[in-house]
Amino acid sequence: MKTNLTLDLEKTLYAYWEEQGATAVEEVTMPDDQGIVDTLVMQGGTPRTWRCFELKVTKSDFHSTAKLSFIGHYNYFVLPLKLYQQVQAEIPQGIGVMTYQPFAKAALAAATVPITTPGQLTISRPPRYQALQVSEAELLDRFMASLNREVQKAKQVDKGLAHFSDNELLKELKRRSDHYQIYDPESNLYDRVLGDIEATAVASLQEEVDALSAELAALRAKA
Structure with missing residues (x-):
């Protein structure tokens, strides 16, 4: 390196x-x-x-x-x-x-x-x-x-x-986690990737919740 x-x-x-x-x-x-x-x-x-x-x-x-x-x-x-x-x-x-x-x-x-x-x-x-x-x-x-x-x-x-396989990406992620910094998670690639995934998942779930809430409100208005 x-x-x-x-x-x-x-x-x-x-x-x-x-x-x-x-x-x-x-x-x-x-x-x-x-x-x-x-x-x-x-x-x-x-x-x-x-x-x-x-x-x-x-x-x-x-x-x-x-x-x-x-x-x-x-x-x-x-x-x-x-x-x-x-x-x-x-x-x-x-x-x-x-x-x-x-x-x-x-x-x-x-x-x-x-x-x-x-x-x-x-x-x-x-x-x-x-x-x-x-x-x-x-x-x-x-x-x-x-x-x-x-x-x-x-x-x-x-x-x-997209050029790399899932196994290649996982292998590289593990390699970069060898020197995990407990007190500085922002500097760890693993934490940043996991944080992005969680943020994306939360955003997607929030969109679904908002859509269901809108549908429920519409049904109540018709009733």
Whole structure:
């Protein structure tokens, strides 16, 4: 499960490269033993430019034994500024760094234009160019497959809950009830769903009661 900070980094990274006219997709599996690229960005042109990004939000995450898939022309870590200051001496030569800083709440409140990202990214260390470590044909195939996966996810969301079976919904509801918060029922999905069901049932019963009362009043008036 991704942390909120990781999601903020992803959202800001997507927006940054979209502004550059590039296309980004997350979690792209590489062939052989090349691992998974956290975010892969393709910039059009002749030739294309490929950029790989590894997102890390904690020291333990940075020191993880998971393979770093730096297979693009330009490769970067994306780090909160504070983490970068702690680990910058450990970053290999040639690897770039984009540092993330969240916008202050006061600045967001005072903004006169819509703010579409939770923070901003700065290139704190430029990357060095390298030859692709995966053939471009295979890289493009995997990039397109990952884009298609995201399209399918979006379609599922668009279809809403009707896309899922009752068993799937019940399984997810039980999973989210593992950490039931007794003193804060409003934060529990189970309670909210049950509350909605009860409210709907009560409303339906009230409609029936009102209809029966109207019929009874009409019959009494005729009598």
